[in-house]
Amino acid sequence: MAAIDWFAQAEVAEPVPARRRPARKPAQRPAARRRPAGNVRSRREPTQRRVRAHIVWMILFALLLSGVVAVNVAVLRAHVAVAQLDQQREKLEARNQALQSEVSAASSAPRIERAARRLGLVQVSSGNTTYLDLGSGGR
Amino acid sequence: MKTRVVNSRLRLLLLGILLTFAALGVRVAWLQTVRASSLARLAQRQAKFDLAIPASRGTIYDRLGTPLAIGEQATDVIADPMQIADPRREARVAAGVLGLRYRKVYPKLADRSRGFVYVERKASPRLAALLSKRNLTGFTFQSNEKRVYPQGTVAAPVLGYAGVDNTGLAGLELELNRELSGRRGAETVVRDATGQAVDTIQERPARDGSNVFLTLDSHIQANAEQVLERTVQQWHAKDATAIVLDPHTGAILAMAQEPGFDANAYPAATRNLQIDHAVGDVFEPGSVFKVVTVGGALSEHKITPQTRFTLPYSIHVADRIVHDAEIRPTERMSVAQILQRSSNVGAITIAERYLGESGLKHWMRRFGFGRLTGIDLPGESAGIFPPYWSGSTIGNVPIGQGVSVTSVQLASAYAAIANGGQWVQPHLVDHVFGQVPPRPRRRRILAPNVDRQLRTMLKGVVSDQGTAELAAIPGYTVAGKTGTAQKPGPNGYISGAYVATFVGMVPASSPRLVVLVSVDEPHGQIYGGTVAAPAFEQIASFDLQYLEVPPDLRIGARG
Incomplete structure (x- = not known):
């Protein structure tokens, strides 16, 4: 809808035909002032400039608001990502602990000894250990 | 005319829009000012949740970094x-x-009086x-x-237990509870309508507990426990205790006892199993105590290793008759032989002539008996000295009867002998991560020359002339002492009940380890040299090879 200049001078409406009166010598009326065509156009130009300015401001304002919303959405997404990473970190730490525990249990001497016995192995007795004297190096 | 109508309608529309926005503006202003605090509280209740951030309990590692007690995630x-x-x-x-029983779960869920x-x-x-x-x-x-103990039975009484709320209740878990416990944190979580966390405000971070590194070696510990298990089975004993320690640092490499239990099933173990016998149990040591008598008399320059005594088979002390373990004729023995053959008569003679009650008491305390070692384990006993000294007490105490000690006191005393006469406080904790390692207390109890003499005499015990031939280890010199002590009961000593002990140091030329083995109520054989000495040999042999200690004897020789 084109902007309406509320304060523009309205176009003169067609005058109501006057009631018939005894003819009188018609008074010399000044000729109706007609605005040259160029003047109407120059009145419309400031209006259009104002309209354009308003549109620009609205667009800028909309961009600003969109930017604020985008920033907030980005921050929220980052928080969600942080929370997910925190959960992941906790899971990994728990997994790490569980693995350490598994390794310790697997390497425990009683477990190894039981497994060795099942395979028919026996522990070396100290009496069966001999030492080799490599000498001091001389012949 | 038409234009005027259009204009007035437009003005009306504009007015309507302005009024609407004005109303919205007023509403916004009212919500953001008058209702602001109440709405904020409501939003917090609905979207924000205060949570406690649990703190992980510190892990207990052995000296090589093997986890012995660790926290695992649970729900x-x-x-x-x-x-x-x-x-x-x-x-x-x-x-x-x-995997639970229905009959245990249903009553809980059916109890509508509880939320x-x-x-x-x-x-x-x-x-x-x-x-x-x-x-x-x-x-x-x-x-x-x-809390999980991955190695199961290894060092269970030493580690102790952390209860349902992860608080230490026994053993090292109790002793080190402050270091192992962390501090809970606090955070506020903001959730969206789907319950997903969209923001986390950490008000206080959780501080996890500190990790602790022990002096225990899980392999040496496990081997000691296995040897004790075989010893207890072989001699149908009530229980057995072993300690392996580094005499120079006081670091305990193993503190074993049998029967044992799985640390993960601590609550189900009997009280007797839960107690760490090495620090909490007292027993009459028997002849292993003779080093106090001889060491004291040597230090006071009253005797030398070559001083000779004429010793009958038995001796009268007040109203008691004390005799040697083996029947023999009257002999002249040197101090070295008194120790080597563990002559009761010889030890009592030295104590009566040269130390007396006051001297003996002095040297007992000097060797660390009758007082706490200060080991970092709860429940340590100081041992029991005779409440009063009668005429016959001098016939008991010098040979290790009538006085009660703990295994850790005994091992530490022999460690002092192995360490050139300097006593070092025994300890289980090497360091707490992030803290300065504690320095064990030290004090000199024997002069170096006296210590050398004592150690040389103790080498003679582990020989074919001595009482601990079975403690010999091929390739290594061994020094030590046997003990076979009667067990006291409410009405005097219990017939047939003995404690067999052997404490040794190896290699004797430059000791790296002190190993104590004590077997309670063995059957079939009762002597320290027969029951405890072989267990010492098995434990020490393994440890020497494991620690790659080179032999100090010519190949093929036995010390």
Whole structure:
């Protein structure tokens, strides 16, 4: 809808035909002032400039608001990502602990000894250990 | 005319829009000022949740970094019976998934007088996740930490136990509870409508507990426990204790006892199993105590290793007759032979002539008996001295009867002999991560020359002339002392009940290890040289090879 200049001078409406009166010598009326065509156009130009300015401001304002919303959405997404990473970190730490525990249990001497016995192995007795004297190096 | 009508309608529309925006503006202003605080509180209640951040308990490692006690993730399964419409069905489902008995679960869920019950504490996270997917009404799940002892029976009494709320209740878990416990944190979580966390405000971070590194070696510990298990079985003994320690640092490499138990099943173990016998139990040491008598007399320059005594088979002390373990004629023995052959008569003679009550008491305290060693384990006993000295007490105490000591006191005393006469406080904790390692107390109890003499005499015990031939280790010199002590009862000594002990140091030329073995009430054989000395040999042999200690004897020789 084109902007309406509320304060523009309205176009003169067609005058109501006057009631018939005894003819009188018609008074010399000044000729109706007609605005040259160029003047109407120059009145419309400031209006259009104002309209354009308003549109620009609205667009800028909309961009600003969109930017604020985008920033907030980005921050929220980052928080969600942080929370997910925190959960992941906790899971990994728990997994790490569980693995350490598994390794310790697997390497425990009683477990190894039981497994060795099942395979028919026996522990070396100290009496069966001999030492080799490599000498001091001389012949 | 037409234009005027259009204009007035437009003005009316504009006015309407302005009024609407004005009304909205007023409403916004009112909400943001008058209702601001109440709406903020409501939003907080709905979207913000205050949570405690659990702190992990520190891990206990052995000296090589093998975890002996560690926390694993667990889940507490909690139910609100007031919200459960069908407790039978839900109990069936929960019991089936968690592997519990229905009869234990159903009563908890059916009790509508309670709004909070634990269905299972510290459940497996995998099973809890499976149960969570069943979307049972009234069930919630909370992360927790479960204390696990991966090596099972290894060092169980030493490690102790951390209870349901991860607080130390016994052993090192209790002694080091302050270091191992962390501090809970606090955070506020903002959730969206779907319950997803969109913001976390950490008000105080959690501080995890400190990790602790022990002096224990899990392999040396496990080997000692296995040797004790075989010894107890072989001699049908009541129980047995072994300590392996580094005499120069006081670091305890193993503190074993049998029977043992799985540390993960601590609550199910009997009280007797839970007690660490090495620090908490006292016993009459017997002849291993003779080093105090001889060491004291040597230090006071009253005797030398070559000083000779004419010793009958038995001796009268007040109203008592004390005799040697083996029947023999009257002999002249040197001090070295008194120790080598463990002559009771010889030890009592030295104590009576050169030390007396006051001297003996002095040297007993000097060797660390009658007082706490200060080991970093709760429940240590100081031992028991005779409440009063009668005429016959001098016939008992010098040979290790009538006085009670702990295994750790005895091992530390022999460690002082192995360490050139300097006593070092025994300890289990090497360091707490992030803290300055503690420095063990030291004090000199014997002059170096006296110590050398004593050690040389103790080498003679582990020979074919001595009482501990079975403690000999091929390739290494061994020094030590046997002990066979009667056990006291409410009405005097119990017939047939003995404690067989051997304490040795190896290699004797430059000791790296002191090993004590004590066997309570062996049957079939009762002597320290027969029951405890072979166990010492097995433990020490393994440890010497494990620690790669080179032999100090010519190959093929036995020390």
